[in-house]
Amino acid sequence: MNIASLMPRRADYAEVPRSWRRDVLAGVTVGVVALPLALAFGISSGTGAAAGLITAVVAGLVAAVFGGSHVQVSGPTGAMAVVLAPIVAQYGLPSLALVTVLAGVIVVAAGVAGLGRAVTFIPWPVIEGFTLGIAAIILLQQIPAALGQPTPHGQRPLAAAWQSLRAIEWSAAAPALAIVALVVVLMVGLPRLHRAIPASLVAVVAATGVAIAFSMTVARIGELPAHLPAPVLPHTDLAALRALSGAALAIAALAAIESLLSARVAATMSRTGSYDPNRELVGQGLASVASGLFGGMPATGAIARTAVNVRSGARTRLSAIVHSLVLLGVVYLASGPVAAIPLASLAAVLMVTSVRMVSARTVMRIVTSTRSDAVTFVVTASITIVFDLIEAVEIGVIVAAVFALRALARRSSVTREELPGPPCPGDDRIVLLRLDGAMFFGAAERISSAIVDEHHRDVAVVIIRMSQLGMLDATGANTLAEIVEDLESRGITVIIKGVQPEHRALLDNVGVIDALRHENHLLDSLDDAIAHARSHVRQEAG
Template identity: 75%
Template structure:
């Protein structure tokens, strides 16, 4: 037992094989890391501001969490740091509990994600349906866009209001005499980001848009808000103070953050595995890496981190093959902290708002939306409700509701495909065969179909023997097994002999525990062969007709 546990734990730790391709790919990895670092800089600053913890915290998170997740994570090409989805979750927590609570809630959330990875919960993400994932992504994109509306108009976001209401309030009460300046910066940044790839795709459009807009604002003395003072070095690690009252207050928020971090990181790693030739990822190790990354980020004053789909995609497209690229990305941002905080502090907040607005549109795939809406009504409903609940209420609730809706329709489909079919007895007919009902169970005998199948089985009058064929039954749960026992008891009480034929090995233990053998007239009425079951049934009919 101890040896097995040690083996499982060692699987979650870094190893030399993580860098097996490094001798052949180190040049591409370094270039990819530089490219991702350039792309990540404006996003880290923007997401830090958007979450309410500040641009400096976003930069610290990209540095600390980025390198820890790269070393300990389960993907060779995943890039981690602050993300839009996490900013959406953190903003109300900062508003309600204050910025001082973020360090504690970040460490708590990281510990929860770490525990999930150690206990093997990483594969749970495979149970999230595709329409729910896309609906969640659409909702996140809408919230990111709406969150930037106050910065785009150069005002503070109204406190205590949900994002859509706050955005509408800002637009309705806008002072256009001053708002046109910040809106002009947003439009300029958006135009550069959209137009630059048409000129040359190798130029980092977000960074170029931010740099040029900053130079123009400084040159023409545009009166717009800027990032302001940034830390010129990494803060010393500090364990956040945690009294029992604070833990009770923030535990729910930490669970929500941990759930989002796990879901987003695993989805990003899964996308990266499909895009990259580096092979599959380890979901449990990925959670371990992301948990450690968030805990380290919280100790250094950062925010919770997750795998970032956009930056990971840039990393893969830039030719990354090993974890070195994500490490280089963090080292580049570390250089910005120590060498370039002065120029970065002059970046207009409206420029970062423009970057995030364009990023939110790029998160949405119209072709994917069309495919889901045009698929089935149940998938379209799950997609739509997940997106609406994400925007209007809560991100985690949106995923939960989407999964419940998808599960309900999936179970309904399985239940509808479950049936009871009366078959003709094979071979030449014999006297008394009309008093034998050979019933085949198809599909699943579970809580969603048990009652309907029970009615179908017991609704055969004028029969002396019922043979229930279970060899074609795919799924059986406790409700289904209990219903079969009740069916046998009911029929036997009415004088009808019940024979169970072809029980699959994986169903036998459940049926035995529920009491199906006790419900039958004789234990020999559990038969494997159809010919034997029919012969036994005919012997019962013969004794009934010719006692």
């Protein structure tokens, strides 16, 4: 891997002289949209609103400069908040800096190792099931705050939401529910008036104004830092590293997956060209390291904010940089007013955001496509909600792989064919078999049974046609070697026809070629193979 290709370069800003006005406007727009989300995701993760805001500023700036996408916007996200919440509950807030830096280092290492293309192996139903699960968890996490109750720590979102619903007191919950209703109405209604209105920000400002004007008894964000804290190296020792290494690996996996998916979506939406997946991992890893040093949380590429950035006309990294500077201005100039924002309003923002994450049309396409895709989708979503996000992706990929191998095995077959041309004496002692599809570990045993079952007592020659065989692995080749050895040991001559060049070395390595009676029994032409088989039959008859 060429390290220089992973570093910032002058070409990253070649378009700035022509597009800086649009980039600045897009950056301001994204900054306005990102403010309530950054605060909300920070609170949802258990790290606090300040950590969410710091992450958006620091990580957003570093990822914009070092990342592999021209229009990606990074910061705290719902998926990361979901993963981080149980980690903070288990290990405590002091663990945040160490686990964030560790995760960032892992992501950087993945980028340097060239693992950026790995996300392309994640099937579409797994990605959409993962997204649906995250959306459901985000929605469930907001129920306590929407009811004016403190969020239970150490509980899974489903259990915490159920507990809050069971313990609801309508008189105490009424103010918070009123705030939620106001924010939802504004976020749904304002875009219908004009798409350019930053609905989430306007809704939060309106809710804050209503709460202050009517002296409503609702929980607020509380005090925020009036400046960025100084960077501090996290306290570390061997015991802490061992305890947090698994959590850091899970966070790193999520950061890599979400960032690369977001960058891929951005590349399809934008005219700025493709993205560099390995550089994107390096940039996101450095962003998390920087965020951890300043007291923030792990960062990823944010699909929703990136989409806003592209739709607002962004062409270069300048827009994401401006987005971070806008939020930095909030830290230094507006931390006081921000502290008065009701938590219920941020909960409502996330509820609407979670619903918008899920496309009903996409869900219908998946569940009505094939049974295997529908099962993969449902399994991934269910495990995400009930158990763990990373486990959900792992199990979803495994389920998808099992279904894919099963389908591939079903398309594999062994067909007995009639010899072409006019019949000759002794043709009844020649068996012509055609292998189709794939011969690999999932289908090898079935193919073995079919070939062996085809022989009769008076068979003298078996011709195996391999020209239609698309896939062959070591297990399939070894099975074929055993079949050849078995037939040859019983005095049946085996001729193999049409071995593809990419399969020749594998067949040679596992002993298929050596098992043949003679090297002339490996032929390219079917006519030559049949002529050779007939000569063997004549010799035996004579």
